[in-house]
Each structure stands twice: as C-alpha cells, then as structure tokens.
Amino acid sequence: MVNGTFKNLPIIALDFPNGGEAEQFLNNFDGQQLFVKVGMELYYQAGAEFIKALKDNGHMIFLDLKLHDIPNTVHRAMKVLAGLSVDMVNVHAAGGSEMMKAAIHGLEEGTKAGQTRPALIAVTQLTSTSEEQMQREQLINCSIDKSVLHYAMLARDSGLDGVVCSAFEAAAIEKNAGSGFLRVTPGIRMAGNNSNDQKRIVTPSDARDMGSSMIVIGRPVTQAEDPVLSYGKVLTEWER
C-alpha cells in the first residue's frame, strides 16, 4: 500500500518522449525525492530499465498504463508489472469487476517476497471527458458524478485501493467508499494555467478541500520555465 510519508506529495506526470528528457527534467530537483508518474509514452520508449533507475534514485512510482483487456490478459500483465516493484498501477474500471479482481490476483502473485503489493486504482471517467460527451458517446444516461461513483463502488467491491477521479466526485466517493479508499485526482491547474485537453480541472487547494486524497499534475510543472519553482508552488498549495 502507498507509503504514508509520500502520500501527500503531488504526483508529477513525467509525460516525456524518452528517458533522456525525463532525466533532464528530474536533474533540476537535485536529488529531491519525488512521487512521479510514468505513463504510456515514456514507458513504451524507456521501459523497465528507466523504472529501475527511478527506483534507484529513491522516487515513488505510479506506473500509469491503464490496463483494459480480458481478465486473463490483465492478470498476466499485472503479474509482470508487480515484478517492477512500483508503488501504484491502474486499470480502467470499465473493464469490469472480473477484470479488476484478476488484476489484484496478478499483482499479488507477482509481488516479490518481503515487498508490498503495488496499490491498484481504477480510472473511472477520464478528466478529459465532459458529461455531455459521456452521454453522447458512451450512451451512459446519468450524470457524470453518478457514473464515476458507480465505477468507484465497483472498484472498491472488487478489492481495489482507490480510483482516479476529478475533485468534483471525490467527496461522494469518500462518503460512500470510506476515507481509506484513494481518490487520485489529475486535471490539476494553478489559477491562470492553460487547461489544455482537460475538462474537469481544479487547483491543488480546491482538490484538497473537495476531498481528493492525492493529486497528479503534469504540464504546468513539466513545461514550466522553472519546474522546481512551479512544483514548489503546487506543493505549498496542496499542503496548506
């Protein structure tokens, strides 16, 4: 399970095209321990070796590959990912309860002796999805809050540790699933930042006040002129 001392650190999304650029970014932080997220772009390029290098440098790692496939495939893939000794991984809740249970079993089987199984969280509705788009394209005829809460309860009942959700749904999830069930919120922007492709965005302090237990932030930090200063502002606002 997620290490309590790291839990309050904002997770930095290392959305870089290769390990070299990600390393160059991390060098700015001068040995500071961070909680970083490695997503599809970077992992597909830099792979397991880069994960090992991050671990050797003491960083906490959320490996964000958003698995969504038949239960057997997800089970086997999760067994491999657990062997990387990362701290957190994820699936799409839309894959269903059988798939989510298979994911947990795969992680348990793949976790090395004496180590802790990576936390498993489920993506509910992406923060780039609006309610109108969800209803029109996915044919889900309810509010986005209700859809996210439904997926969160499915994930909790399947034995997962939490969900990825926007801050707008975090309080209802906390109330229904309990405060120990993680609400990990991307779509974080400081006042005045560009929203980019995100639809359901909030500031770090709003995320905290609205019930998110962890936040994920990418471009406002990774593309900032001064990433250390930008991260520092996010951290201060999140911890205030």
Ligand SMILES: O=C(O)c1cc(=O)[nH]c(=O)n1[C@@H]1O[C@H](COP(=O)(O)O)[C@@H](O)[C@H]1O
């Ligand atoms: O699973 C995720 O991390 C995720 C889920 C979601 O619903 N929305 C979302 O933005 N993310 C990730 O969070 C990060 C957000 O990055 P920025 O929009 O640059 O702050 C990206 O790496 C996304 O892949």
